[in-house]
Amino acid sequence: MLLRGDAELRVHESSGEWFAQAQAFYLPWRNRLLTDAQRAHLREVDPDTLAQDALARLFGPIGGPRLSDWRRDPLGLWPDWWNERAGGLEFSDPAGSDLLRADGRDWAVLRYETTGSAFRLDGEPHLQNAIAAATAAVQAEVGTVRLLSVGVPLHAEAAAVRASFEIGTIGVGSLFAVLLFVWLAFGSLRPILLVGLSLVIGVAAAVSVTALVFGQVHVLTLVFGASLVGVAEDYGIHWFACRQGQRVARWSLLRALLPGLALALATSALAYLVLGVAAFSGLRQMALFSAVGLTAAFFTAVLWFPWLDHGALPTTAVSRRIGASLRAWPILRRGAGSFVAAIVVLGTVCFGLARLHLSDDLRSLANSSAALIEAQRKAGTLLRLPSPAQFFLVRGDDAEQVLQREEALTARLRDSAAAGHIAGWRAVSDWVPSRQRQDDNAALSDAAESIVLARVAQQLEEEAPRAEHGAQALTLQVWLDASASLPARALWQPNLGGKPASVVLIDGLSSRAGVDALAPLAAGLPGVEWIDRTAQMSSLLGHYRHVMTLLLLCGHALVFLVLLLRYGRHAWRASLPTVLASLLTVALLALLGQPLQLFNILALLVLLGMGIDYGIFLLEHHDDAASWLAVCLGAASTWLSFGLLALSSTPALRAFGLTLLFGIGLVWLMSPLFRRRAVESSPSSPDLESHAH
Secondary structure, three states, rough: EEEEEEEEEOOOOOOHHHHHHHHHHHHHHHHOOHHHHHHHHHHHHHHHHHHHHHHHHOOOOOOOOOOOOOOOOOOOHHHHHHHHOOOOOOOOOOOOOOEEEEEEEEOOOEEEOOOOOOOOOOOOOOHHHHHHHHHHHHHHHHHOHHHHHHHHHHHHHHHHHHHHHHHHHHHHHHHHHHHHHHHHHHHHHHHHHHHHHHHHHHHHHHHHHHHHOOOOOOHHHHHOOOHHHHHHHHHHHHHHHHHOOOOOOOOHHHHHHHHHHHHHHHHHHHHHHHHHOOOHHHHHHHHHHHHHHHHHHHHHHHHHHHHHOOOOOOOOOOHHHHHHHHHHOOOOOOHHHHHHHHHHHHHHHHHHHHHEEEOOHHHHHOOHHHHHHHHHHHHHHHHHOOOEEEEEEEEOOHHHHHHHHHHHHHHHHHHHHHHHOOEEEEEEOOOOOOOEEEEEHHHHHHHHHHHHHHHHHHHOOOOOOOOOOOOOOHHHHHHOOOHHHHOOOOEEEEEEOOOOEEEEEEEEOOOOOHHHHHHHHHHOOOOOOEEEEHHHHHHHHHHHHHHHHHHHHHHHHHHHHHHHHHHHHHHHHHHHHHHHHHHHHHHHHHHHHOOEEEHHHHHHHHHHHHHHHHHHHHOOOOOHHHHHHHHHHHHHHHHHHHHHOOOOOOHHHHHHHHHHHHHHHHHHHHHHHHHHHHOOOOOOOOHHHOOOO
């Protein structure tokens, strides 16, 4: 039925009809279906006791639940087999339904499906709104009810809603900060409009090219792309900072600025493109998005600004103070002060790195709300839901071999359940045992029933003939073709690598100790493999962290080579601030107890692309107040942008933002310390003053 309100959920039909059909399907093979406890009971208990129990079930005023007439099941084995299939849940309706009694309450299980895509991640809480509307309608009619909403789509939707909010906050906040700083520094609307134009064109080009190449733009790419605002405005801001208060011909100014701007673009784009080396589509999207966006913003500034920027640009009090503040920064020289500073920096780095610990655990990146996690945990306990991330994979040459190997595995799982590590398991062989197991069950059941019926007939002094059962074993294909296979059909894989296989799911696996106890159970069992998706993904994150670390080192080396071609022996002055800022950032994160993970390394790659620009601008235009103004404005807007990222509720984004929060501040602080002294000059670095007339 359709839920009321703006609901997009449809509830499945009750399982009562399925249960009746499944009983009818299995009944011909009833004697071939025994639990482990029943097999042990039939072997250990003497026939006289079995006969007395059978008579009690036949004539007793209060007997156990019956799913067939007494003659078909004189030993009363049928209900216990079904109860084990139900996972031990206490059904309130013996005919089978979606009602259960657990935790001292009556619960109704409603399975729903979405009418649209289950993962429509457009930033709107469609599923939550639908569930809330339906819950309100129920409460209006029947009063207070407790609702547990679970399912992967709910977690995905909640994450998308948070990410969408953060995209808006970060993007709008950083854009507002850039425009505010530009206004305070230049006191004119023209720089705001043109810098804003370069940002819009950069982001539009990045989105268009990324969508064209990959077919879609991932939401995390857009969040990562918020960093584009913190870099792309540097080109426009640098142009206006050098135009301010000078009567410089626009094309002459462009010729003076172009080498430094082009070098800044080359090093930044190179640092971003290093991400694309990894065989990971998400990182490649980020690399392409950033490189294209920066390139488009650069060409917008270079090709359009000289045409669109007319008229003088007055100097403001804010820009004068910022430009003059460069004189407050000392230049490091050989001496006691520099030696002490070097010791402090080296000591901080060493002490921090000594406390550094790595973390690639996928679970540390989970950011589902406490309410969703608690609902998932509670529903998993009530329904004994299996773990979707850890399971056993059983392979074989044919179906019979797979089922036999499953049974060998479940025998070990039974010991693990008895030890309390798991609550149970779900396997195909629970519903259709192997032919060998069925034959053994039939022999044991038929022998016991024959003896019991003979004793009952003797006591009643009348015949008690046995009911007819199927002469042949239940085959897997017959089971798969019937509706009775619905609860476990998805566990069977008819062609996995050319051979049949099955999946054994684990119930009640909620602790690390339980996972560690299950992993060795596959040892010595041919064709049985333990699969831990969480551990595999964590291992993959660790692999990418290692790869990204190597790429980060390569990025620093490549950027230094590019700087070496331009500045020669002074190249270290542009690269060293970023190197030191990266090391100090890692040390500070370690001192704060933050683990080093993949997203910290990604942030350090971005820091390389951003921070190197500051050194280039200060080295390109020696001791120039205008270049320092551009560096300060760019660093301030970028710092605020990633300050917002550090407040993100998404762990990956928070780690990313916190790294850049430290890194950008440090590279801004240290870049002026390594600028050249006044007596130094570089013939390859033209001075803006020479173009003033």
